[in-house]
Amino acid sequence: MQYINGTRAEDLTNDGIFAKQRAVVPFWALALSATAKRLARLVVWLVRTVWRHPLTTAALFAVALVWVEFGRRGLLGVLGLAMLSLSGWLWRSPASFDARVVRPLRGWWRWLTFYRVVWYPVMHGTGLTRTTPDRTIYTPTVTSVSSTRVVDTIGLRLIHGHTPEDFHTQAEGLRHAFRAHRLTVVQTAPGRVELRVFARDPLTKPIPATPIERIPAVPDLLSLPVGLTEAGDVYRVPLLGDHKLIAGKTGAGKGSVQWSILRALGPGIASGLVCVTGLDPKGGMELYPGRALFAYYGDQDGEQMAQVIEAAADRMTARAKRLRDAGLRKHVPTVDDPFEVIVIDEVAFLTAYHPDRKIRDRVKAALSLLLSQGRAPGFAVIASLQDPRKETLPFRDLFPTRIALRLAEDSHTDMVLGDGAQDLGAACHLIPDTLPGVAYVRTETANEPVRVRFSWITDQDITEAATRWPAPAPVSAGARVIDLAARDRSGSPGFPGQRSGAGPIESESPPGA
Numbered sequence: 001m002q003y004i005n006g007t008r009a010e011d012l013t014n015d016g017i018f019a020k021q022r023a024v025v026p027f028w029a030l031a032l033s034a035t036a037k038r039l040a041r042l043v044v045w046l047v048r049t050v051w052r053h054p055l056t057t058a059a060l061f062a063v064a065l066v067w068v069e070f071g072r073r074g075l076l077g078v079l080g081l082a083m084l085s086l087s088g089w090l091w092r093s094p095a096s097f098d099a100r101v102v103r104p105l106r107g108w109w110r111w112l113t114f115y116r117v118v119w120y121p122v123m124h125g126t127g128l129t130r131t132t133p134d135r136t137i138y139t140p141t142v143t144s145v146s147s148t149r150v151v152d153t154i155g156l157r158l159i160h161g162h163t164p165e166d167f168h169t170q171a172e173g174l175r176h177a178f179r180a181h182r183l184t185v186v187q188t189a190p191g192r193v194e195l196r197v198f199a200r201d202p203l204t205k206p207i208p209a210t211p212i213e214r215i216p217a218v219p220d221l222l223s224l225p226v227g228l229t230e231a232g233d234v235y236r237v238p239l240l241g242d243h244k245l246i247a248g249k250t251g252a253g254k255g256s257v258q259w260s261i262l263r264a265l266g267p268g269i270a271s272g273l274v275c276v277t278g279l280d281p282k283g284g285m286e287l288y289p290g291r292a293l294f295a296y297y298g299d300q301d302g303e304q305m306a307q308v309i310e311a312a313a314d315r316m317t318a319r320a321k322r323l324r325d326a327g328l329r330k331h332v333p334t335v336d337d338p339f340e341v342i343v344i345d346e347v348a349f350l351t352a353y354h355p356d357r358k359i360r361d362r363v364k365a366a367l368s369l370l371l372s373q374g375r376a377p378g379f380a381v382i383a384s385l386q387d388p389r390k391e392t393l394p395f396r397d398l399f400p401t402r403i404a405l406r407l408a409e410d411s412h413t414d415m416v417l418g419d420g421a422q423d424l425g426a427a428c429h430l431i432p433d434t435l436p437g438v439a440y441v442r443t444e445t446a447n448e449p450v451r452v453r454f455s456w457i458t459d460q461d462i463t464e465a466a467t468r469w470p471a472p473a474p475v476s477a478g479a480r481v482i483d484l485a486a487r488d489r490s491g492s493p494g495f496p497g498q499r500s501g502a503g504p505i506e507s508e509s510p511p512g513a
C-alpha cells in the first residue's frame with residue numbers, strides 16, 4: 001500500500017493532496033449527544049441546588065405534598081399559615097426577620113439583576129480571574145449575597161493562589177466597576193472574603209442622640225449604642241474588657257465619641273453599677289458640663305489630675321489583689337463593686353506637654369498600669385488626643401480599640417489604627433471637616449477598620465443626662481478623690497448619702513463655681 005505524508009493514497013483520491021479526512025457523524029447522533037449533555041448538566045444543577053438549599057427544598061417538597069394530598073384548598077391554607085408565621089416573626093423580631101429574610105431576598109434580586117450580568121467582565125477586567133494552561137478560566141465563586149438599601153455584601157470563595165490582598169489591591173477598580181460609593185474587602189475565614197459594596201453614604205447627616213427615655217435602664221456594657229455604621233446599622237461598642245483611644249484634629253468630634261459612650265452609660269452611673277472618673281486638662285471645657293456624672297473628677301492643675309488618676313490606679317490594684325485572693329480571674333460589676341471608667345480628655349497634655357516632668361511621669365506610670373492591668377479587674381480607660389505621635393502617648397499600643405476621626409496627615413492613620421489600616425481603606429485625612437463625628441474604628445478582634453459616625457450629643461443632651469443620672473457617692477474606702485459634682489449638688493463638701501469609709505478630699509473650685 002502507498003502512503004503520502006502518512007495518509008493512504010486511496011483516501012486522497014479525488015480530494016487533492018491537501019484535503020483532510022472527516023468522520024461524518026449523523027445528525028441524530030449529534031442531537032442525542034447534545035441533549036444528553038444538557039440533561040446531565042440539569043441533574044448536576046438539581047443535586048447541587050438541593051444540597052445547598054435543604055430548607056427551601058424541604059419546604060417546596062412539603063408544599064407539593066400538601067397539594068397532592070389536600071388539593072388547592074389545602075395549599076391555600078398552608079400558604080395562609082406561612083404568611084401568618086412570617087408576620088408573627090416580623091412583629092416579634094424585626095431585626096432577625098430583616099437579617100434572615102429581607103436581606104437575602106434583596107441580595108438574590110441584586111445578584112440576578114446586576115452582579116450576575118457584570119460578574120465575569122468585572123473579575124476579568126480587574127485581573128481577578130485565573131486561566132489554566134488548558135485555557136480554562138476560573139472566577140471567584142460567589143457563595144452568598146445579602147443586601148440592604150445601603151450595602152450589598154457579597155461572600156466569595158477565593159481561587160487557589162489568590163489572597164485577600166489581591167482584592168484589597170483591586171478595591172478601587174471594583175468600586176468603579178460596580179459604580180459604588182465605597183467598597184471594602186473583609187476576610188471572613190481562610191480562603192473566604194466578603195466584598196461590601198456601599199451604594200450610598202448614610203453618614204452624611206448628623207446622627208441625633210438617642211432620646212433619653214429610650215436609653216436602657218441597665219446598660220449592656222458589651223454593646224453600648226453610640227452611633228451608626230456606614231451600612232446603616234446601629235453602631236455598638238463594648239466597654240467591659242476594653243480601653244479606647246480617640247484621636248482627631250481639633251473640631252473632628254472627639255467630644256461626641258466620649259459623650260455618646262457616657263450617655264449610654266447614664267442609667268448605670270445613676271444606679272452605681274458604673275463609676276466614672278473624669279479628667280479634663282482643658283480646665284473643664286469638655287467634661288465640666290456633665291460633671292455630675294463623674295464620681296471622681298479633676299480639671300485644674302497637673303497635681304490635682306495626677307492625684308485623681310493615681311487614686312484610680314490604686315483602686316484598680318486593690319481590686320486586682322482582692323480578686324486574686326478570692327481566686328477570681330475576672331471582675332463582675334455590681335453596685336457595691338462597680339465597673340470603673342476613666343475618661344481623659346486631651347491626654348497628651350498630661351503625658352507630653354505638661355511643663356513638670358514629675359507630673360508627666362506620675363500620670364504615665366498610673367495610666368500605663370491601668371491600661372496594662374485594668375481590663376480583668378473591671379477598669380476601662382477612654383482617652384482622647386489630637387496628636388497621635390508616639391512621643392505624645394508612648395503606650396498607645398495598649399489600647400485594644402482605636403478610634404480615628406479626621407486626622408491632620410495621612411501617616412497619622414496608621415499611627416492610630418495600626419499598620420496597614422490605610423491600605424485597608426481607612427482614609428482619616430480625607431474625612432471632610434463637614435463630617436465631624438465620622439471615624440474609622442479598629443478593634444483587636446477585627447483587622448478591617450469600620451467606618452462609623454458617632455451620635456451628635458448637644459450641650460443640652462449633656463446637661464439633661466447629668467441632671468437625670470448623677471453619680472452616687474463613691475464607695476472605695478480611703479480613695480483619694482476630688483469630687484466637685486457632689487459638692488456642687490449638696491452645697492457642702494462631701495457626698496450626700498455618703499457611705500462610711502468613703503473619703504473624698506477637697507480640691508480647687510471648678511470653673512465658674
Ligand SMILES: Nc1ncnc2c1ncn2[C@@H]1O[C@H](COP(=O)(O)OP(=O)(O)OP(=O)(O)O)[C@@H](O)[C@H]1O
Pocket residue numbers: 206207248249250251252253254255256386436437438453454455456457
Ligand atoms: N457626631 C457629630 N455629628 C455632627 N456634628 C458634630 C459631631 N461631633 C461634633 N460635631 C460638631 O463639631 C464641633 C466640634 O466638635 P468637638 O468639640 O466634639 O470636637 P473636638 O474634636 O472635641 O475638638 P477639640 O479638640 O477642639 O475640643 C461641635 O461643636 C459640633 O458642632
